[in-house]
């Protein structure tokens with residue numbers, strides 16, 4: 001920790017390649033905030049003690065990444081509604097009274113990237129969401145808040161998609177599906193599976209893409225287009241985006257929560273994109 005500065009950090013394991021310290025340093029410079037932000041390797045078998053110790057020593061806030069988001073959910077004194085729905089916490093904030101608030105900014109980060117950065121509307125759209133793990137659960141509430149006409153969750157293991165659809169059914173028209181059942185085009189397809197990590201593709205029928213119309217978003221990012229975005233683009237998707245903007249926007253939401261200032265994400269996203277190349 002750096003003496004005299006407000007302390008922030010990101011807890012993860014592994015954490016070496018995290019882009020969060022760079023993003024928050026750029027946000028702090030841009031907004032004139034005096035703070036420190038470090039990547040912190042939390043032990044796999046002692047996350048709660050590690051996090052408590054960070055805040056006991058004066059830490060003001062932290063991001064939480066793989067594999068600790070569910071443990072952070074269990075740690076806090078108070079949850080935002082979106083974190084409660086997500087079942088996971090990616091942002092911790094210590095109040096003046098010492099209480100820990102848990103928030104989840106992943107979904108709102110995705111929605112800002114889709115609507116503000118890309119200018120895509122979600123209202124009244126037919127949206128297909130691929131996957132039913134933590135990444136998808138984390139974004140469902142903010143997506144449904146934008147009133148899509150229909151949101152279909154498709155997953156390799158159907159039962160997981162069904163469980164999620166039931167859990168969010170009170171928030172909007174959300175359905176579960178197998179990949180093979182999908183025979184109609186969607187307006188927007190969001191890949192929230194981890195398949196791209198292994199260079200793999202969810203086994204989607206080509207009929208989900210209407211050439212020149214369907215827009216695609218992969219929550220993963222890489223220097224080269226992801227396997228999913230290459231597949232969509234080859235089928236004539238109108239536009240394809242990766243998840244680098246979501247990463248920057250979820251960080252901007254956390255920064256806003258901690259510092260009360262919304263940074264301009266555009267130059268930070270441009271800098272990260274340049275570094276990826």
Ligand code: ATR
Nearest residue numbers: 131132133134135136156157193194195200201202
């Ligand atoms: P995360 O926290 O990133 O969401 P996760 O909870 O392990 O990680 O979920 C991974 C998701 O990617 C799951 O929906 C998984 O499908 P299953 O529920 O059937 O396991 C999906 N997934 C991973 N590899 C995939 C592949 N090659 N094809 C299709 N789906 C895949």
